[in-house]
Amino acid sequence: MLTEEAAAFDAMVTHPFVRDLATDTLPDTAFDRYLLIEGAFVETAIAIFGYAVAKADNLQDRRKLIASLDALAHGQMDYFRDAYARCGLAPDPALQADPRVAGFRDGMLAIARDGDFADIITAMFAAEWMYWTWCTAHRDAALTDPMRQDWIALHAAPEFRAQAQWLKEKVDAFGRDLPEARSAELVTLFGKVQRLEVAFHTAAYDIEDQ
Ligand SMILES: Cc1ncc(CN)c(N)n1
Numbered sequence: 001m002l003t004e005e006a007a008a009f010d011a012m013v014t015h016p017f018v019r020d021l022a023t024d025t026l027p028d029t030a031f032d033r034y035l036l037i038e039g040a041f042v043e044t045a046i047a048i049f050g051y052a053v054a055k056a057d058n059l060q061d062r063r064k065l066i067a068s069l070d071a072l073a074h075g076q077m078d079y080f081r082d083a084y085a086r087c088g089l090a091p092d093p094a095l096q097a098d099p100r101v102a103g104f105r106d107g108m109l110a111i112a113r114d115g116d117f118a119d120i121i122t123a124m125f126a127a128e129w130m131y132w133t134w135c136t137a138h139r140d141a142a143l144t145d146p147m148r149q150d151w152i153a154l155h156a157a158p159e160f161r162a163q164a165q166w167l168k169e170k171v172d173a174f175g176r177d178l179p180e181a182r183s184a185e186l187v188t189l190f191g192k193v194q195r196l197e198v199a200f201h202t203a204a205y206d207i208e209d210q
Pocket residue numbers: 038041042127128131197200
């Protein structure tokens with residue numbers, strides 16, 4: 001998956017948003033837009049993991065997913081509550097309706113609603129492994145805004161890595177256990193999620209930021 005869809009993955013981990021954040025050149029307006037769409041997505045991710053809990057076939061997997069849900073619902077959602085208060089950000093329905101934002105949100109939700117457990121785990125692996133990769137690469141970047149530094153640190157932390165690693169182990173097991181044609185579908189899904197992610201992160205930029 002990481003090899004066959006390397007171009008899609010690399011396009012995301014080297015996206016201008018990642019580059020500008022890491023070089024401390026991302027405009028505040030772009031980071032504010034990102035905070036709004038990202039906070040909304042993290043809430044969507046809670047629903048996605050909820051589908052995975054329902055579709056898992058054993059208690060061990062359910063427990064892992066519940067731990068991920070807890071991290072999203074508390075650690076991450078608290079980050080956005082504080083960030084919105086600090087930056088004075090108010091909900092922006094028009095931004096959430098941007099086709100690149102809605103496409104990512106609705107695409108990921110559709111995978112969770114209509115797909116099986118392997119589809120959901122693959123989609124979340126695509127999202128989490130990608131974040132863990134770029135945040136780890138830039139964890140030592142010296143950023144002016146501690147909030148930006150904290151967001152990177154959160155995704156480079158051992159707890160986040162453990163969750164991404166668990167998803168990777170599940171995906172590796174699908175590769176071993178599922179028929180080749182089904183594995184190929186999951187590889188395609190991984191690439192699709194990276195492309196949705198690229199569009200989503202591009203939406204952080206407004207015309208005047210570019
Ligand atoms: C848009 C997006 N994609 C992925 C992740 C990783 N949790 C995230 N926080 N946000």
